[in-house]
Amino acid sequence: MSKLLITAIATATIGGFASSSLAQLIDHSWTTPDGDRWMYAFNGTPGTRFTANTFGKPLVKQFDDRDSQFILMFDTAGIIPQGMGLDAYRIVSATVTVTVFNADEFFYDGTNDPIASYRPIDDPLYESDVDVGRPIEIFPVGYRDGFDLTNWQENSPFNVVGDPLIDAKRIRTAFAASIDATGIAADVSLAVRDQIADEAMAIGTAPLTAGHSVPADTTFTFDLDLCDPGVRRYFAEAFDHGRLNLVITSIHGASYDPDIGPGDPSYPIFYTSENPLAIAFGYTPTLDLVVRVGGAGDYNSDGTRNFFDAQAFLNDFSAQAPEADVNTDCTIDFFDVLQFLNEFSQ
């Protein structure tokens, strides 16, 4: 493989270089979102609340299973060059944090629970939840009824079609989504009903013992799985437009039951970007991104394409280093070599 690769690179090197595919490696941290919203049908102050929570009430006829969602909006414009076309963006890593406001009102579970475990125990499809607590998950955002990434804002209406007092299912203007490789978003808010499993980009983890109650000010970290082609496309589209929206959800039981009245929360409540305590103590949601912009031919991202790029790629490829995954599909194979050569010789 290496000899073949060297020959191919040498051949490619003979061709002239255009300057259009030079690359930039961008590593940036957002210490607070540019917008955030408790996405819940009966939120009377959308976009400005000091806390947001996540819960669900699966299979209740009126509500989405992921009933209460927390949307985060980060402007990437000005940090990541916009409008370069989807192929120009290669997301390398993405990490999100949110911090818990309420004290000891739910239990820590940093692993996936079977979607059937959220069904009632007498449901024929019910599966048991083997570990105490419920995971907190992060998803891409999808839109409906005239909204999209470019026009949805933290104070946009919850719905424009339907009436949540009658039926709040599948009407929210922005929803937790699964994105296919062509960019089509499917609403996963009814995950239990629709039996949609394992579509989250990450489950939040915290330095806590599994099953223990979660203290106030605990930060949950989401290291996003970027292997899925739909997820990669989602990030590319976000960077192309200059804004990345993400949504936190969980299907913790909602303790408020219209039949029995309000009780103590049994679900996470998070600080929002508007919360004065969060601003003072650094508990606002955060985002860390590493993204390559531009052609992979400038492999070492120094603004020129030359032998050193080929050498660096070859070294990483031989070592099976993650950086050699040029087409970012989470495997390092011949298709990465093809893509590198293609971009190196353009």
Ligand SMILES: [Ca+2]
């Ligand atoms: Ca907000």
Ligand SMILES: [Ca+2]
């Ligand atoms: Ca569990």
Ligand SMILES: [Ca+2]
């Ligand atoms: Ca270079």
Ligand SMILES: [Ca+2]
């Ligand atoms: Ca690859």
